[in-house]
Amino acid sequence: MLEAILPSGLDALGWGPDFEDAYQGFRAALPAGEREQVTPVRVVGVQRQTFQVRGLHGEQEARLAGSQRHAGALTPAIGDWCVLEPVPEGAGRLLGVLPRRTTFARALGAAEDTRRAQAVRQQVIAANVDLVLIVTAPDADFDLERLERYVQAVQHSGARPVLVLNKADLHADTDWWVGGLRGLGPDLEILVTHAEGGEGLEGVRALLQEGVTLALIGSSGVGKSTLTNALLGRLAAPTGEVRESDQQGRHTTTSRTLYLVPGGGLLIDNPGLRDITVWDADTADFGELEALAAQCRFRKCTHTTEPGCAVQAAVQAGEVSPARLAAFQRGNRRGRR
Incomplete structure (x- = not known):
């Protein structure tokens, strides 16, 4: 009987009994000499060829094991839990991805070639996310149809969507925009914030508890990076100017990063999504x-x-x-x- 290891240090990263069971099963299938070497880690950053992972021994760089690449195994995404084999010098090796609790993904290829449904493929935006904050602003880019697609994508992932109307300082009265958001669903939580001024953040902070993973999505320029920095209490994510002509923002966040939030919880800041097509494995191939x-x-x-x-x-x-x-x-x- 393998000794169960559920260190409290992993709880802060979102570890739980479901991941523990999957990890022990993976570990039991390894040769006896390798079982004591591996450790569970969570993907906190994704580069082109490498991954930043964090576990009991802190943060380090890792690469997907060659056997996994050649076997066409699941590619790790931000938020995934993986099994790491340490390497004495250089990046560690990721031997496998543990089953995901939730998968937030979108369909790619639908707009380019809808006549060939087989061309549609899945892009995993984040894994094992509990809450997704759909951030918008009361400006010319406010689009209820697009926001509804965001809500559908989050619900399909298994996570809980929360709507955030940021940049509330743009208008003295935001009731019209809040009323539109209420029409997207009677059970949806709606928060109104002015992240740059620090207003309304208590509602967001109340969602962040130890082990809870929260992701931010929305168009460029709605203030996701500013909200990230406000919650972290430091300048972790770059912010950019918004064009005066149309209030549109530039892509300041170019990669996905998972941050530990002071006081508990985890936060993923995503690059701006102009739109989203819901990924559904049951409808991807017609x-x-x-x-x-x-x-x-x-x-x-x-x-x-x-x-x-x-x-x-x-x-x-x-x-x-x-x-x-x-x-x-x-x-x-x-x-x-």
């Missing part, structure tokens, strides 16, 4: 629907009310869900634009 569509009576069938529609027949027979058909139709509409 191969069977494309095969059915080829059997429709009309070549340009929209799969709505046309007679002889093979896709609608499959839906009525219970072979295809209405939700999957709706996603397929959205992709086809984007492809015809």
